[in-house]
Amino acid sequence: MAGMRAVQVTRNGPPAEVLAVREVDRPVPGAGQVLVEVGAASLNFNDIDRCLGKLVSVPTPPPYTLGMDVCGVVVEAGPGAEEWVGRRVVAITTTALGGIAEYALADAVSVFDAPEGLDDVEAAAFIMPFHTSHLALFRRGRLAAGETLVVHSAASGLGTAGIQLGKAAGARVIAVAGGPDKGALCTELGADLVIDHTAEDFVEAVLQATGDAGADVVYDLAGGDFVERSWRCTARGGRYLAVGYADDDENGMTGRPLRMASIGNIDLVGVMVAWVDSVDPGMRRFGFNPYGRDVADEVHGDLLRLVGEGAIRPHVGRRVSMEEAGTALEEHRARRAVGRTVVVVGA
Numbered sequence: 001m002a003g004m005r006a007v008q009v010t011r012n013g014p015p016a017e018v019l020a021v022r023e024v025d026r027p028v029p030g031a032g033q034v035l036v037e038v039g040a041a042s043l044n045f046n047d048i049d050r051c052l053g054k055l056v057s058v059p060t061p062p063p064y065t066l067g068m069d070v071c072g073v074v075v076e077a078g079p080g081a082e083e084w085v086g087r088r089v090v091a092i093t094t095t096a097l098g099g100i101a102e103y104a105l106a107d108a109v110s111v112f113d114a115p116e117g118l119d120d121v122e123a124a125a126f127i128m129p130f131h132t133s134h135l136a137l138f139r140r141g142r143l144a145a146g147e148t149l150v151v152h153s154a155a156s157g158l159g160t161a162g163i164q165l166g167k168a169a170g171a172r173v174i175a176v177a178g179g180p181d182k183g184a185l186c187t188e189l190g191a192d193l194v195i196d197h198t199a200e201d202f203v204e205a206v207l208q209a210t211g212d213a214g215a216d217v218v219y220d221l222a223g224g225d226f227v228e229r230s231w232r233c234t235a236r237g238g239r240y241l242a243v244g245y246a247d248d249d250e251n252g253m254t255g256r257p258l259r260m261a262s263i264g265n266i267d268l269v270g271v272m273v274a275w276v277d278s279v280d281p282g283m284r285r286f287g288f289n290p291y292g293r294d295v296a297d298e299v300h301g302d303l304l305r306l307v308g309e310g311a312i313r314p315h316v317g318r319r320v321s322m323e324e325a326g327t328a329l330e331e332h333r334a335r336r337a338v339g340r341t342v343v344v345v346g347a
Helices: 045-052 120-124 127-140 157-168 180-188 202-209 226-232 281-286 293-308 322-333
Strands: 003-009 019-025 033-042 069-077 088-092 103-107 111-113 148-151 172-177 193-196 215-220 234-242 267-270 316-320 340-344
Touching (some): 019 322, 033 120, 120 340, 127 157, 127 215, 127 234, 127 293, 148 202, 172 202, 180 193, 193 202, 202 226, 215 226, 316 322, 322 340
Parallel strands (some): 148 172, 148 215, 234 267, 316 340
Antiparallel strands (some): 003 019, 033 069, 033 103, 033 340, 069 088
16 A cells, blocks of 8 residues: 555644654545645644544544645545546545645545635635634624624634634624734734733723624634633624634533523524534434535635635745644644644645
């Protein structure tokens, strides 16, 4: 069997200590799958929890290859996915793993034409942040022109996507980020107001900025202590979007009292991107209930339009080699990263 280089989690621990570039077998696509020759793959905050062995959506014992979103060219396909061969694509990898490698598997339901005008690194930085933000803000959050949107972790990959999509929709965007450098990036991307949550109480700042009405939509990528505080500055009838858990030690798998949401008459809206057309019965009973390809095509089509119009563009904070992936994840863990960090795989 042919081999390839891949970034693997060798054991559980800090990313810089447990990630290694290894020679592994090249995967073979099965029915409905494609094999992508990877040009670039993004790092995700969730990768840190995977390395540490903390609770994640798809628990996997080491060793395994990290990486959930890629850009590259489809070089092989299993039965039912032959139409993708030869096309440059962006994809979410099978089981959200295996992407930081020379070749990666993806289910065809999660494969899309790469946006023209973006190089492989930008395209790899595009799919998860913009698919997630579009689904969250518009289908789940019903964000409309003239409404006020709060974006937490606003200088992150998803946060920078949220700012741009909010502005493209005609919303007033309030960005919440930590420190002046991250705030400057948010302003550059079009945020109407930037709140440094390390220097002031974002609840009070949002209420003051909205005449005590609160935000119509809160896009929460942090979780943890941000959750109930966000409820206090959400408008009556507003939508709080539970999307990310970067500041939650239990990765969001903890109970929270709902009474504080009840007294505000707000909507608590769950959001997850995982394009799936057929859900395993056991996973469905666990609660897994994602959208399918029909919605994915609507989302991707609108995003391609916005990229073509120049209204949105992924913000790549750093490009790194496969060998630098562990150190780069430590930068994310220390909250020193901005935008998307992308691993360059192809030449």
